[in-house]
Each structure stands twice: as C-alpha cells, then as structure tokens.
Amino acid sequence: MGKRVVNDNRRGFKGVWIPAEYWLDANLTMSEINMITEIDSLDNGNGCYASNKHFAEFFGVTKGRASQIIASLKAKGYISISYDRDGKQITRRVIRVVNKLNRGIKNTKPPIKNTKQGYLENCEERNTELGIHLGERERIKQPLDTNTDLSFLSWPDSLGAMTDQISKLLLDASDQGMSIDLLQKAVDITKYADPGTPYGYLKSVVSDWLSQGIYTMQDWQQHQQKKQAAKHRGIPDIPIYKI
Incomplete structure (x- = not known):
C-alpha cells in the first residue's frame, strides 16, 4: 500500500461512522466498506464527484485498484454510476450510494463552499x-x-x-x-x-x-x-x- 494523501481543506466535518448494515455485511470486503464509506461521506445530496485519483490518494492505492473496488461495488448493487455530459463530451462521473440509509454517514458541519482554487462542495473534481x-x-x-x-x-x-x-x-x-x-x-x-x-x-x-x-x-x-x-x-x- 502506498502513502495516503489527505487534503483536510476539502472537508468540513468531524468524522464518519459506518452503519452496521455495511460493517456486518459479509458480501462486502473491508476495502469495499472503506470505499462506500468515503463515497457516502462525499455525497451532500447531489452524488459524489470525486475522481479515481482522489480515492487512490486517499486510500494509498493505485488508480487501477480504486477503479476495481468501485466497479465491484457497482456490480454488487451498492452504488450507481452515471455521467454528466456537455453535448457529446463527458464532463464528470457521478457516484451515488443505492438505498442510502437515513442514519448513514453524516457530516457534522456544513460542506466547504467553492473557493477561488476551484474546490467544489463534497470534493467535486470536474474531471473524469x-x-x-x-x-x-x-x-x-x-x-x-x-x-x-x-x-x-x-x-x-x-x-x-x-x-x-x-x-x-x-x-x-x-x-x-x-x-x-x-x-x-x-x-x-x-x-x-x-x-x-x-x-x-x-x-x-x-x-x-x-x-x-x-x-x-x-x-x-x-x-x-x-x-x-x-x-x-x-x-x-x-x-x-x-x-
């Protein structure tokens, strides 16, 4: 596993908690539990826009490994993936947790607003x-x-x-x-x-x-x-x- 890269300035919360439905789900690996937790923590209602680069750096894995974990969660039905388009151009990927629990992962502070550097709420990275x-x-x-x-x-x-x-x-x-x-x-x-x-x-x-x-x-x-x-x-x- 590589070194983790965590950008604290993109977060406006004190932490996350993992619902028992995920933690005790034998169908999920620990890597998948961590991934779905991170995806859910980045979703402020409009989906998670983070790129594979973000997940790779956050978990200290390769982008290919991050892609495989996300693909596995999608195949198992835990997340859905869609793509925003501008005409024929794909502008970003949107990941959503399927049947998100009301008591799931919660932010304890409002999300960080857009900055001049282009950071968007819930780490919206406008790239795919x-x-x-x-x-x-x-x-x-x-x-x-x-x-x-x-x-x-x-x-x-x-x-x-x-x-x-x-x-x-x-x-x-x-x-x-x-x-x-x-x-x-x-x-x-x-x-x-x-x-x-x-x-x-x-x-x-x-x-x-x-x-x-x-x-x-x-x-x-x-x-x-x-x-x-x-x-x-x-x-x-x-x-x-x-x-």
Missing part, C-alpha cells in the same frame, strides 16, 4: 478518468485529469464517429480498472486493423484483455513476452491482440 469528445481532427485530445500529468485518449477519424456505444464500452473498461494507455492501445489496434465495425472489433479486444486479467500496458507487455516464449517452446499459440 476518460474524457471523450467528437470532432473533425485526426487526434482528439481531451484532458483526462487536470490534477495529474495530462493523459489523452485519441480517436482517429478513420474509424468514423465515436458513438455512445463505444464511449460506454471504454468507460466501463476504465471503471473495471483498465488503464488509459492500454485503452489507447486497444483503439490503435482497432485503427490498424481497419475493421468494418469498429465497435465489435474494439469490444473483442477489450473483453479479451479483461478476461485474461490484462489491465495495464505492463500486463500487456508481459503477456506478449509469454506468448513469444511459448512460440519458442512450441506451445500452441495464445490468443492475443497486437499490432
């Missing part, structure tokens, strides 16, 4: 892990997280328009913990393959990687190395996508 915007350029660059080194996902015009179906596919993969650079790799592979139906091909690539536990470029490179080693030993080929 995956910024997508349609345009005419070959490479569309939308900042993924303005609080880290800028990362970009580029969608080539040669694959046609990025449909909502494709956007959802990429966002779901990101929520499951797939890194942005690996998602870019999947897009690039699809571009070079030049398939008739980009969505179907891209989905097969992403689904294949997720099923094999490939979440980062390091995972992908290690898998490629294993494939090459298997070839040299005469072992039957392992299905894997590559350029």
Whole structure:
C-alpha cells in the first residue's frame, strides 16, 4: 500500500461512522466498506464527484485498484454510476450510494463552499478518468485529469464517429480498472486493423484483455513476452491482440 494523501481543506466535518448494515455485511470486503464509506461521506445530496485519483490518494492505492473496488461495488448493487455530459463530451462521473440509509454517514458541519482554487462542495473534481469528445481532427485530445500529468485518449477519424456505444464500452473498461494507455492501445489496434465495425472489433479486444486479467500496458507487455516464449517452446499459440 502506498502513502495516503489527505487534503483536510476539502472537508468540513468531524468524522464518519459506518452503519452496521455495511460493517456486518459479509458480501462486502473491508476495502469495499472503506470505499462506500468515503463515497457516502462525499455525497451532500447531489452524488459524489470525486475522481479515481482522489480515492487512490486517499486510500494509498493505485488508480487501477480504486477503479476495481468501485466497479465491484457497482456490480454488487451498492452504488450507481452515471455521467454528466456537455453535448457529446463527458464532463464528470457521478457516484451515488443505492438505498442510502437515513442514519448513514453524516457530516457534522456544513460542506466547504467553492473557493477561488476551484474546490467544489463534497470534493467535486470536474474531471473524469476518460474524457471523450467528437470532432473533425485526426487526434482528439481531451484532458483526462487536470490534477495529474495530462493523459489523452485519441480517436482517429478513420474509424468514423465515436458513438455512445463505444464511449460506454471504454468507460466501463476504465471503471473495471483498465488503464488509459492500454485503452489507447486497444483503439490503435482497432485503427490498424481497419475493421468494418469498429465497435465489435474494439469490444473483442477489450473483453479479451479483461478476461485474461490484462489491465495495464505492463500486463500487456508481459503477456506478449509469454506468448513469444511459448512460440519458442512450441506451445500452441495464445490468443492475443497486437499490432
């Protein structure tokens, strides 16, 4: 576990408490209990807008691990995730606890108001892990997280328009913990393959990687190395996508 980064200036409360329904729920891991507690503490009625970067720093884990915990809570039905949009552009992710208990996690002081630095109530970080915007350029660059080194996902015009179906596919993969650079790799592979139906091909690539536990470029490179080693030993080929 890495070092925690806690920004006290974003909080206006004395603490949180965990409802027995969470604490005694055998279906929840301790990591999930901590995560849902943090999500609930950041929700002042309009949902939690914190990014995976916030959760990763707060718990001292990687952004990929934070994404996996959130995805697990969603799959188990404890939280819902939606996305605010400005036209075709996704502006932020909204997380809400499902069937939030009235006596649940409570703030004992009013939330911190907006400041000149752009801090919003309940740590509203106006960014998402995956910024997508349609345009005419070959490479569309939308900042993924303005609080880290800028990362970009580029969608080539040669694959046609990025449909909502494709956007959802990429966002779901990101929520499951797939890194942005690996998602870019999947897009690039699809571009070079030049398939008739980009969505179907891209989905097969992403689904294949997720099923094999490939979440980062390091995972992908290690898998490629294993494939090459298997070839040299005469072992039957392992299905894997590559350029």
